[in-house]
């Protein structure tokens with residue numbers, strides 16, 4: 323098969339891991355920077371130019387879209403879909419999961435427990451917002467944060483106030499959450515491929531830090547999920563309309579609380595810690611879906 327990884331970083335671990343896994347299965351692998359794609363719609367066949375070159379038709383794409391280029395990425399995925407290419411992530415599911423608030427809204431609406439969260443809108447008095455999520459301390463998050471940058475623990479009203487003011491001045495959209503203290507700086511990351519949990523790890527923040535991001539110096543080890551947690555993770559991924567996702571949750575007094583469902587989970591940490599060939603599983607999933615589509619199309623043509 324001809325498979326393209328949509329990625330701006332050909333040298334990134336996750337991109338390389340997927341390319342390697344594809345080569346091992348005798349696929350023709352390409353890396354396409356979606357920000358360099360020119361999309362042509364209108365009369366005739368939809369086309370994608372890459373610089374001056376017309377891209378060939380791919381059997382499948384595996385989008386690895388960074389947070390800063392999500393909507394552009396979603397448009398490029400839609401164009402590939404118009405060209406009858408299978409995408410490992412649907413564009414609407416990517417957009418929905420990337421917006422932390424929309425993701426939490428959707429999960430909560432479907433009965434999945436998430437940390438109590440409020441949207442912080444400029445001009446609103448702060449104290450009622452803090453009270454609505456159970457009081458101090460609170461976690462303030464930029465909606466577009468990644469790697470824990472833009473995630474702040476505010477233990478006092480004054481800190482919360484000045485952090486929010488500073489972020490809002492920069493035009494950042496914010497949410498505020500109850501602080502799950504009993505998680506003690508640890509969270510769980512579960513990787514799901516084709517509806518199955520394939521790898522899980524616990525990330526633990528370094529001393530004096532509450533954020534368990536590996537980029538913030540956290541450590542990680544293999545951790546197994548309880549059957550309840552596993553079902554919850556699978557349900558969350560399904561609700562978000564994803565087939566490949568990383569789910570992050572906190573273990574709290576009232577059970578697991580889902581923080582995020584990530585449509586482009588990094589593979590380096592989880593493959594390194596668990597030894598699971600997650601990229602290989604993603605490629606197998608893509609192969610299966612492409613074959614199913616081909617089978618369906620040849621049957622409907624008969």
Ligand SMILES: Nc1ncnc2c1ncn2[C@@H]1O[C@H](COP(=O)(O)OP(=O)(O)OP(=O)(O)O)[C@@H](O)[C@H]1O
Nearest residue numbers: 437461467468469470471473499500501502533534
């Ligand atoms: N409400 C909370 N209570 C306790 N700890 C939290 C809470 N929210 C986040 N954390 C800690 O902070 C870390 C970073 O938060 P979060 O995952 O929401 O942002 P991010 O890592 O910047 O975003 P992304 O996961 O999209 O890269 C989490 O992994 C978790 O350890």
Ligand SMILES: [Mg+2]
Nearest residue numbers: 469470535570
């Ligand atoms: Mg995170």
